[in-house]
Every structure is written in C-alpha cells, then in structure tokens.
Amino acid sequence: MAEALVSTLLQQITTIICEGALEEVRLLKGVKQDLRKLKLNLTSIKALLEDADQKQISDKTIQLWLDRLQEESLDMEDALDEWRTVLLYRPTNGAENASFLQRKVCLFLRCFSFRRVYSYHGIARNIKEINERLDEIANDRVRYQLTDTPSRLPKRKESTSFIDGSNFVGRDEVKKEIIGHLLCGTSKEGESCQTISMVGLGGIGKTALAQLIYNDEEVKQHFTSRIWVYVSDIFDESKLAKTIIAELEGLDKVTTLQMESVPLNALLERICKSIEGKKYLLVLDDVWTENDEDFGGLNVTFKRGAAGSRILVTTRNDAVSRVMRSSHTFHLETLSQGLCWSILKKIALRERDQKTCEDLTPIGLRIAEKCKGLPLVAKTLGGYLQFKTTRKEWENVLNSELWRMDVVHKDVFVPLLLSYYDLPSPVKQCFKYCASLIKDDHAYFTCQLITEWKTQGYLGFNDGDDSLWELKGFEYLKCLGDRSFLQIEDSHHFFGQYAECRMHDLVHEFALFLSRGEFLEEVVSESDKSMKMNSERTCRYLVARIERILCFPESISDVEKLRSLHIVAYDYSKGGVINGGGLCNLLNKARRLRALTILCPASTIPEEIGNLLHLRCLYLPNNLHLKRLPDEMGNLVNLMVLDTKACSNLTCYPKGVSRLTRLTQLVGLIVRVDRNDPEEFSIGDLANLKQLAVLSMKMVGNTINVEESKKVKLQNLQEVKILVNEAIMEDEDTILESLNMSSVPRCCFDTDFQMIGQFNTRRNEYQYCGF
Numbered sequence: 001m002a003e004a005l006v007s008t009l010l011q012q013i014t015t016i017i018c019e020g021a022l023e024e025v026r027l028l029k030g031v032k033q034d035l036r037k038l039k040l041n042l043t044s045i046k047a048l049l050e051d052a053d054q055k056q057i058s059d060k061t062i063q064l065w066l067d068r069l070q071e072e073s074l075d076m077e078d079a080l081d082e083w084r085t086v087l088l089y090r091p092t093n094g095a096e097n098a099s100f101l102q103r104k105v106c107l108f109l110r111c112f113s114f115r116r117v118y119s120y121h122g123i124a125r126n127i128k129e130i131n132e133r134l135d136e137i138a139n140d141r142v143r144y145q146l147t148d149t150p151s152r153l154p155k156r157k158e159s160t161s162f163i164d165g166s167n168f169v170g171r172d173e174v175k176k177e178i179i180g181h182l183l184c185g186t187s188k189e190g191e192s193c194q195t196i197s198m199v200g201l202g203g204i205g206k207t208a209l210a211q212l213i214y215n216d217e218e219v220k221q222h223f224t225s226r227i228w229v230y231v232s233d234i235f236d237e238s239k240l241a242k243t244i245i246a247e248l249e250g251l252d253k254v255t256t257l258q259m260e261s262v263p264l265n266a267l268l269e270r271i272c273k274s275i276e277g278k279k280y281l282l283v284l285d286d287v288w289t290e291n292d293e294d295f296g297g298l299n300v301t302f303k304r305g306a307a308g309s310r311i312l313v314t315t316r317n318d319a320v321s322r323v324m325r326s327s328h329t330f331h332l333e334t335l336s337q338g339l340c341w342s343i344l345k346k347i348a349l350r351e352r353d354q355k356t357c358e359d360l361t362p363i364g365l366r367i368a369e370k371c372k373g374l375p376l377v378a379k380t381l382g383g384y385l386q387f388k389t390t391r392k393e394w395e396n397v398l399n400s401e402l403w404r405m406d407v408v409h410k411d412v413f414v415p416l417l418l419s420y421y422d423l424p425s426p427v428k429q430c431f432k433y434c435a436s437l438i439k440d441d442h443a444y445f446t447c448q449l450i451t452e453w454k455t456q457g458y459l460g461f462n463d464g465d466d467s468l469w470e471l472k473g474f475e476y477l478k479c480l481g482d483r484s485f486l487q488i489e490d491s492h493h494f495f496g497q498y499a500e501c502r503m504h505d506l507v508h509e510f511a512l513f514l515s516r517g518e519f520l521e522e523v524v525s526e527s528d529k530s531m532k533m534n535s536e537r538t539c540r541y542l543v544a545r546i547e548r549i550l551c552f553p554e555s556i557s558d559v560e561k562l563r564s565l566h567i568v569a570y571d572y573s574k575g576g577v578i579n580g581g582g583l584c585n586l587l588n589k590a591r592r593l594r595a596l597t598i599l600c601p602a603s604t605i606p607e608e609i610g611n612l613l614h615l616r617c618l619y620l621p622n623n624l625h626l627k628r629l630p631d632e633m634g635n636l637v638n639l640m641v642l643d644t645k646a647c648s649n650l651t652c653y654p655k656g657v658s659r660l661t662r663l664t665q666l667v668g669l670i671v672r673v674d675r676n677d678p679e680e681f682s683i684g685d686l687a688n689l690k691q692l693a694v695l696s697m698k699m700v701g702n703t704i705n706v707e708e709s710k711k712v713k714l715q716n717l718q719e720v721k722i723l724v725n726e727a728i729m730e731d732e733d734t735i736l737e738s739l740n741m742s743s744v745p746r747c748c749f750d751t752d753f754q755m756i757g758q759f760n761t762r763r764n765e766y767q768y769c770g771f
Contacts, residue, residue: 007046007425008457009073012080013039034127041134045069051146053421062144069137071538072130074561077457078592079126081614085637170339170375171209174330178213181328182281182310183222193302193309197321200332203376203506206314209332210283213312224306225280235289237297241267244282248274257622268297272304279306286505287315292323334373341368343375347382363394370398376484376506377416383483384419416510419483427476430458431485435511436519436541436564438503443489446477446499451641451665455595455616456563477501523547543568546600552582562590563614569600578602587611601625610635617641621668626650634659644668645696652700658685664716665694673728674701676708683739684708696721703728704738712740719746 013035049069052062181196198206213219214228227247229240245267246256259267282302289295302311313324321329335343345364349357367385371378381397388394397418420428430453437452438444450473453459459469459476481488487502503511512519521543541564546552552567559565565586567578578600587608595617598605603625609615610632616639620626626647634656642660644650645668653670658681666689673683683705686692693716702725720741728735732749736742 008460009076009080010039010042010046011460012077012084013042034131038127038131038134041131041138045134045138049425052144059144062146065137065140065144072133072137074540074563076130078614079130081638083126085613168205168208168212169342170335171205171212171332174332175209175213178209178312178328178330179216179219182213182219182312193305193311194327195311195313195324197313197315197324197326197329198332199315199318199321199329201316201374202509203374203504204332204334205375206332207285208375210285210312210314214281214283219281222279223281223310224278225275227280227282228285229283230285231287231289233286233288235291235294237294238264238267240298241271245270245274264297268301271301275301275305275309277306279308281310281312283312283314285314287313287320287324288317290317290319290323295324335371335375335378336373337365337369337371340371340373340375340378341365343378344368344371344382344385347379348385348388350386359391360394363391363398367394367398374506376504380416380419380484384422387422413510413513416507419485420510420514423479423483426458426460427479430476431480432511432514432518433458433541434480434486434503435508435515436543436566438486438501438508443500443502446474446488446501449477449501450474451617452564452595455640457594521545524553540564542566545569546578552578552586554582554585556582556586556589559586559590561592563592564595565590565593566597567600568597580604580606584608595619598623604628605630605633607632609633612636613638615639619643620647622646623650624648628652629654629657631656633657636660638662641665642667653681655679655681655685657681658688661688662691663689664691666692667694667696669695669697670700671697672701673699673704673709675705682708684711687711687713690714690716692717694719696723698723699725699728701725701728704730704735706738709738709740714741714744717741717744720744721748721750723750 049066052066178196178198181194198210200206214226220226225248227244229243229247231240241264242256242259242262245251245259248271302309311324313320313326315321318329318331341364344367345357345361348364349360352360364385367381368378371381385394385397388397400418420431423431433453433456434449437449447470450459450470453473453476454469459472477486477488480486481501485503485507487504489500489502518539519541520539523545525547538561539558540561542559542562543566546567546569578598580603583602584606587606588611591611592614593612594614596609596612596615597617597619599619599621601623602620604627605620607630609618609630613635615636618636618639618641621643622645624647626644627649629644629650631654633654637660639660640662642657642663643665647668650668650670652672655678657669670681671683671686672680676682676684680700683699690713692714695714695717697720699722722735724732724735730738732747733742735749736744736747741747
C-alpha cells in the first residue's frame with residue numbers, strides 16, 4: 001500500500017511544481033529546494049518498496065518501517081491536499097478583486113483548526129518538517145539491506161475464471177447423501193420439518209455445495225417453495241424474517257425496505273400464511289449464533305409448513321448444529337491433494353499444450369499440497385499460476401518464503417498472500433479497502449466501490465475527466481476478479497451499471513488480516529459515554545454500529561486521522577435520533593475524513609461538518625428526521641459525491657452548495673426553479689457545477705424561471721432524474737429543453753420524491769447490506 005501512496009504523492013508534487021502553483025510560496029527562502037528534495041526522497045524510497053514489501057513477511061522490523069512510511073505518506077497526502085486547496089482558492093494579487101468564492105474559502109482555510117496550513121509560511125514549514133522525517137526513513141535502507149527492484153506487474157493480458165458446477169469436485173458422495181435426506185419421506189412423528197447441517201471451516205466449500213443442492217433439478221421439483229437466506233455473524237431475527245418474506249413473495253429491494261417499521265410478530269404471521277401447508281426448503285447459509293433463543297419465533301413459524309419440509313444450515317461451528325437440533329450433521333472434510341490439484345490445474349493449465357502440462361504437473365502436485373484441502377485456496381492459486389509460464393516460475397512459487405510465514409491462520413492466508421503480492425501496487429490498497437465495505441459475502445455495486453476508491457485517492461491523482469477514474473476502477477475490479485479476490489456477478493454487464501461484486505468470507509478475513517487494525521468495526525451500546533479506538537495501528541477506517549436505541553458517545557478518542565467513517569444504526573424502527581453533541585465533538589476531531597456516511601436518524605447535520613476540508617463523499621440517505629443542511633456545507637470545496645435521497649422532510653438546499661464545483665454526483669437535490677433565491681439553492685446555481693455526471697433533483701416552485709434556467713449548461717451530465725412539482729404543467733420534453741438537458745443520455749421523471757436516486761438503482765443506490 002505504501003508504494004501506491006508514494007506514487008500518488010510524487011504525481012501530486014510534480015503537478016504542483018510544473019503548474020507553478022507555488023507562485024507566492026517560492027519567494028520564501030528554500031521552499032523550492034525543499035520541494036525538490038522531497039520529490040528526490042520519495043523517488044529513492046519508492047525504489048525500495050517492493051523489496052521491503054516482500055521482506056516484511058519474515059522481518060518484523062521491516063514491517064514496522066513500512067508502517068512508519070505509510071503513516072508519513074498519509075500525513076503528507078493530507079498536507080498536499082490542504083496546500084492545493086489553499087493555492088487553488090487563493091485570492092489574486094488584487095485581493096479586493098477576488099471572487100466571493102476565493103475570499104470565502106481563504107477565510108475558512110486560514111481559520112482551519114489544523115493550524116498547520118493557515119499561511120504560505122505554514123506550507124514552507126511543513127515541507128521542511130516532512131523532509132526531515134523522510135530523511136530518517138530513507139537512511140534506514142542500509143540497516144535493513146533494502147535494494148532496488150523492478151516493479152512486478154502482470155506480464156500478459158489476464159483471463160477470467162469463474163466458479164460453476166463444472167469446476168466443483170470432490171463432494172459428489174456427500175451431495176448425494178444430503179439430497180437423499182432432503183427428499184426422503186416425511187419428517188419424524190410430531191415434526192413437520194427437519195434440519196440438516198453442514199459444518200466446516202471457511203473456504204472449505206459449504207456454500208458452494210449448498211448452492212449445488214439448492215439448484216439440483218430433483219430438489220427443485222420436490223419442494224413447492226425454496227428460500228435462500230444468508231445469516232452471517234450479526235443475527236437479526238427481524239432482518240431474517242424480511243428476507244424470507246422477500247424470497248417467498250419475490251419482492252424487490254425497494255419493497256423490502258418498506259417493511260423496515262413492521263413489527264416482528266406481523267412479519268412472522270406473514271411467513272406463516274405464505275408457507276401454510278406447503279413443502280418448503282429453507283437454506284440458512286453461514287449461521288454463527290449459538291443462542292437457542294435467537295431462533296425462538298422463527299422456529300415456531302417453520303413448523304407451519306407441510307410434512308417433508310426441510311431446513312439446510314451451513315456453519316463453521318458444530319455448536320450451531322446442536323442448537324438447531326439437526327437430525328443429520330455433515331462435517332465437510334478438507335479435500336485430498338489430488339482433488340485440490342484437479343481444481344488448480346483446470347485454471348492454471350488452461351490452454352497449455354500437453355508437453356507443458358506434463359512438465360508442470362509434478363511441481364503442481366506439490367503446490368496443491370499447500371492448499372491444505374481448501375477449494376477456495378486451490379482456485380486462488382490456480383488463478384495466480386495461470387500467468388506463470390515456465391517451470392522456474394512454478395518452482396519459485398513452491399519454494400517461496402511466504403510458505404514459511406509464522407502467523408495465525410498461515411495455512412489459510414499464505415496461498416492468498418502469493419496472489420496478493422502479484423497484484424499491481426495500486427490494486428493492493430483497493431483490495432484492502434474492500435475489507436471495510438464488502439462484509440461477509442454481501443453484494444456491493446461495482447460503481448459504488450469505484451466511487452469509494454476514488455474518494456480515498458486510490459485511483460491516482462486526477463483533476464480531469466471523471467470517466468478516467470471509472471475506467472481505471474473497472475480495470476482494478478477486473479484484476480481482483482480474475483484472481484478470485486472479488487466475485488463479480490452479472491458479468492455480462494461488467495462495464496455497465498448492473499454489476500455487483502462479493503467477497504468470500506475467507507478472503508474478507510484475509511483483507512482484515514492485512515490491514516492489521518487499520519480498519520475497525522466498533523459496536524456502540526447505549527451505556528457507552530465515550531469510545532476509544534482499540535487498534536495496534538492508527539485507525540483510518542471505522543464502522544460505528546449504533547446498538548438498539550439510537551445513541552452516540554459524547555466523546556471518541558484517537559479519531560484524528562480517520563479517513564472513512566460509517567455510522568450505522570442497528571434498527572431504524574426503535575425511534576429516536578442520534579446525539580447531536582457527540583456528533584459535533586466527533587466532527588471537530590476527525591478533520592481528515594474523506595468519506596462520511598450517516599445511516600441513522602439525525603434531525604440536523606452540525607455546522608462543524610464545514611471543517612472537513614478533505615471530504616469527498618457525504619452520504620445521508622433515508623433520513624426522515626433531517627430537516628435542513630447547514631450553510632457551512634459550502635465550505636466542502638473538495639466534495640465529489642453528495643447523497644440525500646429519501647430525506648422527505650428536507651425542504652431546501654443551502655445556497656453554499658453552488659460553490660462545490662468538484663461535485664460529480666448529486667442525489668436528492670432540492671432546487672428552487674421559479675427564482676434566484678438568496679438563501680436557497682436555485683436552478684441557475686447548477687451552472688457552477690460543471691463536473692456533474694449524475695443528478696437527481698426535486699423542483700420547487702410553480703413555474704420555471706426562463707432566464708435562470710438558461711444558465712444551466714452541464715456538458716458532463718450523463719444521468720438525470722427530475723421530480724416535477726404538479727404546479728409545473730409543461731411536458732417532459734419542454735422541461736428538459738428549458739433546463740438545457742435535452743441531450744443527456746439517460747433522463748427520467750417521477751412524482752414520488754422518496755424514489756429520487758433510484759433511476760439507475762444499481763448504479764447509485766447506497767449499499768446498506770455491506771454495513
């Protein structure tokens with residue numbers, strides 16, 4: 001990850017030097033020389049990073065050196081971000097002629113509480129201090145015997161490998177036996193439904209086997225209804241009930257969300273009516289809870305089905321099987337070396353000639369031994385080896401020191417490390433970041449993932465066309481998909497808006513292992529008055545789950561360097577709103593946030609949000625309590641994405657949003673169209689947002705002001721959804737023409753503002769399932 005950071009920093013420094021942006025700063029003594037020295041230091045360190053990345057596996061001191069370099073690099077990136085913002089919005093030489101935006105931002109930045117970049121002298125001092133720290137890091141190269149090595153990028157075009165029935169081996173007998181128990185006769189006397197469990201460690205193939213059974217033709221014909229439910233470690237009976245209803249009734253996501261406030265008893269009654277007298281198969285995938293009471297209400301409901309109904313459970317824990325009172329439990333054993341080789345060679349030796357296959361087979365068999373009987377590891381290694389064309393390269397894999405790494409879970413993670421280290425450096429940090437988003441096999445939209453990568457700076461430094469970021473993001477997605485780190489679904493639309501991705505739970509654990517505490521998930525209980533980040537490293541990415549009754553700690557420590565924060569409520573239906581004072585305190589401390597998501601009721605957003613100079617993404621969707629946005633929103637000059645969809649009590653946007661000229665996605669905008677209002681965002685203000693590509697908005701007013709609407713010229717706009725006030729009688733074509741939006745590729749109108757943002761649901765809907 002450090003290598004990608006250093007590359008981005010070099011790109012930014014080069015841009016600042018080449019643009020001559022330090023016009024006012026260069027007159028200060030030594031600044032230009034210090035900046036060039038900073039670039040030379042980073043160039044020197046960058047040449048050592050691949051060697052250090054490999055050696056950290058067996059040398060903890062080098063691992064600490066890399067951690068230190070990463071900390072400095074992130075701090076430097078934040079500093080550069082501040083510098084560029086100061087310089088971008090600085091007044092011209094004639095300060096009295098400076099635009100309102102320039103004066104406003106410069107006043108804000110000089111009052112910015114970092115108190116580090118309040119003047120050009122502050123910039124110069126920061127450059128010198130960073131250089132001193134980098135000198136120390138660079139000088140350690142001799143002590144650690146680090147050497148220059150070439151970059152390790154894929155040498156040929158990557159091919160894709162997918163899991164399907166034809167690649168599933170080694171479970172025929174157990175599959176046949178389980179199906180036999182599912183189909184045989186009726187349940188025991190007094191039981192309408194039996195439970196069958198599959199137990200095994202992560203990556204052993206429980207879910208894949210369950211899917212094969214679930215889609216078996218004989219099974220399909222035997223059961224009236226089939227229901228698939230992913231349970232996971234956070235057990236929520238209401239959520240399970242809603243998922244079961246959605247499966248039984250074929251509901252879409254929007255309709256399912258409308259059940260949020262329905263009481264559990266009503267949900268269970270609805271399930272009872274749906275399965276009454278029917279022979280059903282229910283698959284509960286990845287069950288963790290050992291508490292018998294958790295399934296209390298559902299257990300009673302399951303008995304309402306017809307005799308012969310079955311429940312199939314997959315779990316890592318044998319105790320779950322006992323809690324579920326399983327009539328039969330199948331412990332999935334690891335695969336033999338031969339079966340692992342069968343999986344591996346189908347991918348690794350694809351399209352190889354017979355002589356090459358014969359030459360590589362002896363080495364391949366020994367490598368298959370290292371899969372430890374895990375099908376996922378065999379597939380991952382196969383994807384890695386398919387790019388290795390010579391016997392020598394295969395021998396290097398077999399003899400790699402990575403196999404001797406002495407850490408927890410080494411039997412599971414070492415094979416994955418091989419594929420990880422073969423990734424291009426920028427893709428490595430994108431993969432690690434997925435650990436904070438794509439949780440335990442939940443689906444996540446690829447476009448949303450790319451947006452997250454972009455806002456964290458993982459797609460490089462680019463102030464130009466937003467489509468360049470998207471193309472690079474899809475390139476990184478494909479790289480991760482080819483190596484099975486991400487499972488890309490709906491592959492026919494991979495480069496379109498409908499693609500989803502998942503991460504196998506074993507791979508998710510691997511990503512968390514790599515982060516070593518950089519990503520944290522904390523549960524906030526009602527009794528917590530304060531919270532401290534419990535991490536061996538500086539926490540940069542945090543998911544805070546608000547438990548039960550909505551609350552928020554009055555103080556949170558160690559959040560000064562947070563880059564991403566997701567505040568998530570366990571249950572919207574409990575009522576109440578988030579503690580405003582605690583949120584204010586948090587925003588006062590976490591000034592380096594680049595992404596902020598608040599998925600819990602809040603009556604207002606504190607004005608302290610205006611201090612988040614680095615913020616790129618702000619998600620505030622589905623908040624029925626939110627009534628206003630603060631005027632300080634206009635200070636978020638680096639903001640790229642703003643989402644307030646389905647905030648039905650939000651009546652207007654502040655005028656300051658018109659100053660956010662870097663916005664590319666604006667979802668849920670409320671715009672006054674009948675006049676240029678001095679306090680509310682008005683239709684003419686859209687003219688300032690020239691980089692907008694995605695827009696959904698509600699029009700407020702009885703008519704469209706022609707003079708104001710003529711100002712709108714959004715050349716980059718690709719998608720727009722408009723909620724039309726009933727008082728505006730013009731037809732859709734006339735409205736688009738009056739707003740200069742006739743040429744937008746994808747347009748649609750709606751009369752329900754709750755649906756704003758859903759016009760391309762899979763592209764723009766924020767993914768709650770990952771949290």
